[in-house]
Amino acid sequence: MKEKIIIIDFGSQYSQLIARRIREMEVYCEIVPLIDIEKIKTGKEKVKGIIFSGGPASVYEKDAPTVNPEVFNLNLPILGICYGMQLITHLNGGKVEKADSREFGKAVLEVKNNDNPLFIGVKKSSNIWMSHNDHITELPKDFEVIAKTDSSIAAITNNNGIYALQFHPEVVHSECGTQILENFVFNICKCEKNWKISSFITEKTKFIKETVGDEHVLLALSGGVDSSVAAVLINNAIGHQLTCMFVDTGLLRKDEGKKVLEYYKEHFDLNIVFVDAKDRFLNKLKGVDEPEAKRKIIGNEFIEVFNEEIRKLKGQEGAKFLAQGTIYPDVIESQSIKGPSHTIKSHHNVGGLPEDLQFELLEPLKELFKDEVRKVGHELGLPDTIIKRHPFPGPGLGIRVIGEVTPDKVKILQEADDIFITELMEKGLYDKVDQAFVTLLPVKTVGVMGDQRTYEFVAAIRSVNTIDFMTATWSKLPYEFLEEVSNKIINRVNGINRIVYDISSKPPGTIEWE
Numbered sequence: 067m068k069e070k071i072i073i074i075d076f077g078s079q080y081s082q083l084i085a086r087r088i089r090e091m092e093v094y095c096e097i098v099p100l101i102d103i104e105k106i107k108t109g110k111e112k113v114k115g116i117i118f119s120g121g122p123a124s125v126y127e128k129d130a131p132t133v134n135p136e137v138f139n140l141n142l143p144i145l146g147i148c149y150g151m152q153l154i155t156h157l158n159g160g161k162v163e164k165a166d167s168r169e170f171g172k173a174v175l176e177v178k179n180n181d182n183p184l185f186i187g188v189k190k191s192s193n194i195w196m197s198h199n200d201h202i203t204e205l206p207k208d209f210e211v212i213a214k215t216d217s218s219i220a221a222i223t224n225n226n227g228i229y230a231l232q233f234h235p236e237v238v239h240s241e242c243g244t245q246i247l248e249n250f251v252f253n254i255c256k257c258e259k260n261w262k263i264s265s266f267i268t269e270k271t272k273f274i275k276e277t278v279g280d281e282h283v284l285l286a287l288s289g290g291v292d293s294s295v296a297a298v299l300i301n302n303a304i305g306h307q308l309t310c311m312f313v314d315t316g317l318l319r320k321d322e323g324k325k326v327l328e329y330y331k332e333h334f335d336l337n338i339v340f341v342d343a344k345d346r347f348l349n350k351l352k353g354v355d356e357p358e359a360k361r362k363i364i365g366n367e368f369i370e371v372f373n374e375e376i377r378k379l380k381g382q383e384g385a386k387f388l389a390q391g392t393i394y395p396d397v398i399e400s401q402s403i404k405g406p407s408h409t410i411k412s413h414h415n416v417g418g419l420p421e422d423l424q425f426e427l428l429e430p431l432k433e434l435f436k437d438e439v440r441k442v443g444h445e446l447g448l449p450d451t452i453i454k455r456h457p458f459p460g461p462g463l464g465i466r467v468i469g470e471v472t473p474d475k476v477k478i479l480q481e482a483d484d485i486f487i488t489e490l491m492e493k494g495l496y497d498k499v500d501q502a503f504v505t506l507l508p509v510k511t512v513g514v515m516g517d518q519r520t521y522e523f524v525a526a527i528r529s530v531n532t533i534d535f536m537t538a539t540w541s542k543l544p545y546e547f548l549e550e551v552s553n554k555i556i557n558r559v560n561g562i563n564r565i566v567y568d569i570s571s572k573p574p575g576t577i578e579w580e
Contacts, residue, residue, distance in 0.1 A: 068094050068112065068260060068261070069093075069094070069112045069113075069114045069257060069258070069260065070093075070094040070095060070096060070111075070112065070113060070114065071088055071093060071094070071095040071113070071114060071115045071116070071117060071251060071255065071257065072095070072096055072097075072098050072101065072111075072113055072115075072116055072117070073085055073095065073096070073097045073098070073116075073117045073118075073119055074098060074099075074100070074101055074116065074117070074118050074119060074133060074150075075097050075098065075099055075119050075121075076118065076119050076120065076121030076123070076131045076149050076150065076153070077119075077120075077121040077122055077123070077131065077149075078119040078120035078121050078122075078147075078148065078149065079537070079573050080119070080120060080147075080234055080236055080237065081097050081119040081120075082097065082395070082435075082537075083236045083237065083537065084117060084119065084147070084236045084247075085097055085435075086435060086533070087236050087243075087244065087247055088247065088251060089261060089435070089438070091247075091248060091251055091252075091259065092259035092260070092261045092262060093251055093257045093258075093259060093260070093261055094260070094261040096433070097119075101116070101133060101134065101137060103134055103136050103137065103140070106140055106142070107140065113142060114142070114143075114255040114256065114257050115142055115143040115144070115145070115250065115251070115254065115255035115257070116137065116140075116142055116143070116144045116145070117144075117145045117146075117147065117150070117250075118133070118144065118145070118146040118147065118149070118150025118151075118153055118154065118230075119147060119148075119149070119150055120147050120148030120149045120150060120197070120234065121148070121149035121150075122149075123149065124152075124162070124164070124199070124200050125149070125152045125153050125155075125156040125162050125200070126156070126162060126163070126200075132153065132157070133153065133157070135157050138157070138158070138226075138228065141227075142227070142255075143227040143228075143229070143250065143254045143255050144227065144228045144229070145184075145229045145230065145231070145250050145254075146228075146229070146230035146231065147230075147231050147233075147234060147235070147236070148197065148231070148232060148233070148234060150230065151202075151222070151230035151231055151232050152200055152202065154206070154222075154228060154230045155202050155205070155206050155209075155222070155230070158206035158207070158209070158228075159206045159207055160202060160204050160205050160206035160207075160209065161202070161203045161204035162200050162201070162202055162203070163200065163201065163203045164199060164200055165199060165200055165201040165217075165218065172193055172194070172195065172196075172239060173193070173194055173195075173196045173215045173216070173217075173220075173233065174191060174192070174193060174194070174215060174216070175191065175192050175193070175194040175213055175214075175215060175220055175221075175233065175240075175242075176190070176191055176213060176214055176215065176220075177189070177190050177191070177212070177213045177221075178211065178212050178213055178214070179212050182212050182223065183249060183253045183254050184212070184221070184223065184229050184246060184249050184250060184253075184254065185212065185213070185221075185246070185249070186249055186253060187242075187245050187249070188242040188245050188246060188249075189241070189242055192240075192241040192242045193239065193240070193241045194215075194220070194233040194234075194235075194239070194240040194241070194242075194243070195233055195234045195237045195239035195240045195243075196215070196218075196232065196233050196234075197234060201217075201218045201219065201232070202218075202219045202222070202232075205219075205222065206224075208224045208225065208226075209222045209223065209224045209228075210222065210223060210224070213231075215232075215233075218232055219232060220232045220233055227254065229250065229254070231246070235247050263438065263441045263442055263445055264445060266433075266434075266442065267299065267442060267445055267446070270299065270430050271299070271302060271303045273430070274299070274300055274303040274304060274428070274430060275303050275304060277387075277428065278303075278304050278307065278386075278387060278428070280307070281307070281385070281386040281387060282307050282308075282309065282385040282386060282387070283300060283304065283307060283308045283309070283385060283386075283387040283388075283389050283428060284308075284309050284311055284372055284376055284385040284387070284388055284389065284425070285297055285300065285308060285309070285310045285311065285388075285389035285390070286310075286311060286313065286368060286372070286388075286389075286390060286391075286460075287310040287311065287312045287326075287330070287336075287338065288312075288326075288391070288458065288460065289312070289322065289325075289326035289329070289330075289455075289458075290391070290455060290457060290458045291391075291436070291439060291440060291443065291452065291453060291455055291457065292391030292392070292393055292431060292436075292439055292457070293390070293391035294391075294443070294448060294452050295391065295431060295439050295440075295442055295443045295446065295448065295453075296389060296390070296391040296429075296430055296431055297310050297334075297336060297389075298334065298336075298443075298446050298447075298448060299430055299431075299442065299446060300389055300428070300430065301334075301335070301336055302446070306337050308336075308337060308389070309337050309338075309339060309376075309385065310330075310336050310337060310338045310339070311338075311339045311341060311371075311372065311375060311376075312326060312327060312338055312339070312340050312341070313341045313343050313368065313371055314340070314341065314342050314343060314344055315343060315344065315347040315364070315367075315368075315462055315464070316343070316344030316345070316347050316348045316473070316476065317347060317348075317364070317461065317462035317463040317464045317471070317476065318462055318463070319458070319462075319463075319480060319483055319484065319487075320480040320481065320483070320484040323340070323342075327340060329451075329452075333449065339375065341371060341375050343367075343371050346367065346371075347364065347367055347464075348471065348472075348473055348476070350363050350364075350367055351363060351364075351464060351470070351471040352470075352472075353470060354470060354471070355469040355470045355508075357465060357580035360461065360464050360465060360471065360580070361461050361464075361465065361580075364460070364461040364462075364464050365460075365461075368460075369388075369424070369425075372385075372388065372425070373424055385425065386425065386426060387425055387426050387427070387428040388425035388426070388427055388428065389427075389428040389429070389430070390427065390428075390429050391429075391431055392429040392431065392432045393431050393432060393434055393435065393436060393439055394432060394433060394434055394435050395435065395436065395535050396432070397432055435535070436457070436535045437533060440453050440454075454497055456496075456499075456500065456501045456502060456503075457501050457535070459578060463476050463479050463480070463483075465578055465579070465580040466479060466483075466503060466504070466505045466506065466578070466579070466580075467479055467505075467506050468505060468506065468507050468508050468579055468580060469508035470508075474561070475506055475523075478506060478523065478559060478560070478561040478562060479504060479505075479506040479525070481555075481558070481559045482504045482506070482525050482555045482559050482562055483503055483504040485551065485554050485555050485558060485559070486502065486503070486504050486527060486551055486555070487502065487503075489547070489550065489551050489554070490502055490529075493547055495543065495547065498541075499529045499530065499531055499541045499543075500530055500531050500532045500535075500538070501528075501529070501530050501532070501535075501538075501577055502527075502528065502529040502530075502541070503528055503529075504525050504526065504527055504528070504555075505525065505526045505528060505568075505578075505579045506523055506525050506562075507523065507524045507525065507526055509523070509524045510522055510523055510524070511524055511563065511564050513563030513564060515556075515563065520563045521563075522561050522562055522563040522564075523561055523562050523563075523564075524562070524563075524564045524565075524566060525555065525562045525564070525565055525566075526565075526566050526567070526568050526579070527548070527551065527552075527565060527566070527567050527568065528540075528568040528577070528579070529541035529543055530571075530572070530577055532572075532577075535577065537571075537572055537573065538571060538572040538577055539571045539572075540568065540569045540570060540571060543567075548567055551565070552565040
């Protein structure tokens with residue numbers, strides 16, 4: 067049982083970033099919507115410390131998210147951040163009220179006591195990042211202020227291992243934030259550095275062997291990073307008990323099926339079955355324009371295909387396990403708890419599957435962020451052409467054709483997307499951005515081409531830079547490059563007469579449009 071730090075998520079956009087920061091310290095950290103007090107009491111969870119995340123609510127509001135007060139009797143260090151600090155104050159008898167002066171953005175932290183274990187090595191005065199409407203007006207009993215800003219209490223503690231910060235140490239704008247988190251993890255929680263990719267591979271290989279036994283595993287192979295790493299990891303563990311099924315849904319990039327199969331046959335000893343299901347997927351999507359409905363239809367149809375095709379495999383009575391390249395952001399974005407967080411979108415790997423699933427799920431990568439998956443891929447010997455490949459969503463172009471999906475729209479989008487990706491590669495920009503694609507909008511505009519009036523679709527180019535895909539900024543691609551891509555798409559692709567460039571970040575947007 068590996069030791070860990072757990073983050074109780076109260077809906078903060080930064081919860082994932084806290085987890086990433088702690089994992090970078092080689093300490094395992096996971097985000098949970100609720101805490102199971104009994105599991106911790108009985109030792110079934112080897113928790114070394116607990117973090118309360120921030121969140122958009124106010125603790126004095128009706129139905130504000132909260133936690134079982136028994137958490138304070140577990141004799142575990144607790145760190146509250148922003149809303150987490152206010153909740154600690156509220157539950158321990160202090161008072162939180164709406165502030166006369168809100169703090170958003172940069173502020174200056176003044177540390178009162180550098181001997182406090184949370185602030186060892188932290189400068190007396192440093193820049194921090196604030197984001198709050200409320201503030202503490204009355205301290206809980208036995209708590210003291212250990213840092214402040216000009217307008218608010220910035221940090222408090224008591225003698226029972228409870229610490230709380232009004233600011234966000236996890237963001238880069240907080241100069242000493244990493245040091246503060248390290249102090250909590252190592253000085254206060256006494257964690258050891260035991261979260262390493264090499265040990266992850268060893269432990270997960272053992273887990274796969276023990277879980278699967280003599281049974282067969284079916285894996286949906288897309289050619290992307292996640293499913294490729296999952297395939298090689300599982301194949302190394304159980305060999306040809308694994309069957310990889312590549313399903314051409316008709317929603318793939320141009321010539322994707324052909325390229326992927328040729329590549330895998332050349333480089334990997336994988337048992338691969340190819341299924342052409344283009345017509346069946348596109349027929350199922352007729353008349354459907356709601357994003358969640360499309361995702362669920364595609365997820366359901368995947369399972370139907372698997373159930374049918376696995377029975378055809380000679381020499382096998384069927385597979386007991388369905389393996390997927392689900393990763394941690396998929397899980398986080400698909401979970402929802404009452405109050406603080408809402409499901410952003412149901413991922414094909416998580417929320418798009420039917421309730422009467424006929425397989426047991428095997429998801430060996432679901433603890434990992436994207437960059438960690440790539441590290442596992444390197445350790446397993448996968449080439450950069452796979453590891454550095456941009457993510458491609460399981461529902462494919464089904465969620466990049468906004469609105470109803472038709473064969474004609476898919477064809478138009480495939481051609482436009484192929485031009486954009488090819489240009490990125492030829493201009494040496496592909497590896498400088500983390501995900502890039504074209505989305506076809508359900509909007510037509512008037513244009514003029516060769517003195518003729520046109521009335522055709524608008525396409526949006528999207529390119530982002532990110533570390534963990536939980537947050538992302540739009541790529542600052544050269545204007546000349548964007549102009550060239552726009553011209554080529556409009557000139558070569560019948561059906562598009564206008565190109566726009568998406569300059570939204572995540573948050574508030576998501577990377578995909580649907």
